[in-house]
Amino acid sequence: MNRIFGKKKDTGPAPSLSDAGARVDERTRNLDEKIKVLDQELLRHKHALAKAKGQAAVNIKRRAMETLKRKKMYEAQRDQLAGQQFNIEQTNFTIDSIKDTQTTVQAMKGANKQIKSEFKKMNISEIEDTIDDLADYMEDMNEINDIMGRSYNVGDEIDEADLDAELACLDDELAAMDELGIDDDAGGITATAGTARPSYLAPSRPAAAQSQVALPAAPARPLDEYGLPVAPTREPAQQQQIM
Structure with a gap:
């Protein structure tokens, strides 16, 4: 059977994009070296053509044209390899993006399972009750602060308007x-x-008036907390005489 149809050649594993890209880069570098050599050769022909005359100038010009043609051919090949290299890089970028996307999706799936597992440990009703209890405690604390801040020196019957x-x-x-x-x-x-x-x-008195000797005055009546005179109280002896 193999004698008639031949044996299938074992080509081995397909080359990777990295191998293909490395191969294209090597070929591009070789072409760049050839173009560099041709540029130097064209420069020599240019200097020689400036000094030559007659048939020598014609021969130098012909060699310079052949060198320029080879340079153009190498540049065209290099442009083709640059296009291939761009396609390889784009393909490699797409593959890497797909791999990164797959990794991200797997990580999100794991995170989704973890979120579900952790969310089962939470009870919305308990959380709501806790928040309500905290609000009640805050309200009670505000009421306690109001009670502790009350003033008992002034009676409730006293009004600011009065x-x-x-x-x-x-x-x-x-x-x-x-x-x-x-x-x-x-x-x-x-x-x-x-x-x-x-x-x-x-009223405030000047310093000169204060320095003068003042006549003795009757004792002042004591004042209450609002600045009003307090009614005099009778001594116990006076109360017994009255009785």
């Missing part, structure tokens, strides 16, 4: 006293009413 009105009355009273020429003495006692003006409402 305080403003009372302060306006004090201003009117002080203005009327200034118009009448009534002034506080060193102890802060008025000449007519006998009540003490709060220290923060007392």
Whole structure:
């Protein structure tokens, strides 16, 4: 049978793109060397042609034309090999891209399985309950902070509007006293009413006036936390006499 149809030749494994690319690169380098030699030869012909005359110039010109033709042929071959090399590189790039894509897909499949496995360990209802509990705790903490920040020195019955009105009355009273020429003495006692003006409402006195000796004044009545005089309290002895 093999005598009639012949035996199939064992060509071996197909060459890889890397081998084909290396072979094309080697051929391209050989052509570049040949073109370089021809360029040097053309340069010599050019210098010789500049000095030759007559038949010698004709012979030099003919050899230069033959050299130029061979150079053009080598350049055309090099351009063909450059096209082949470009196709090989593009094919190799496509193969590498496919391999990278396959690797990426396999990695994503593994990540997908891991995500599913980890997601099964999570309970959305428990997460929602946890967030709701945290919100309740935050609200309770804010309420506790409000309670701890309350002031117990001022009663609830005192209103800011009442305080403003009372302060306006004090201003009117002080203005009327200034118009009448009534002034506080060193102890802060008025000449007519006998009540003490709060220290923060007392007018400032010049240094010369302060250096003068002031007449003894009646003791000032104590003031409450709003700057108003406190009603005097009776001593125990007075209470017994009354009884």
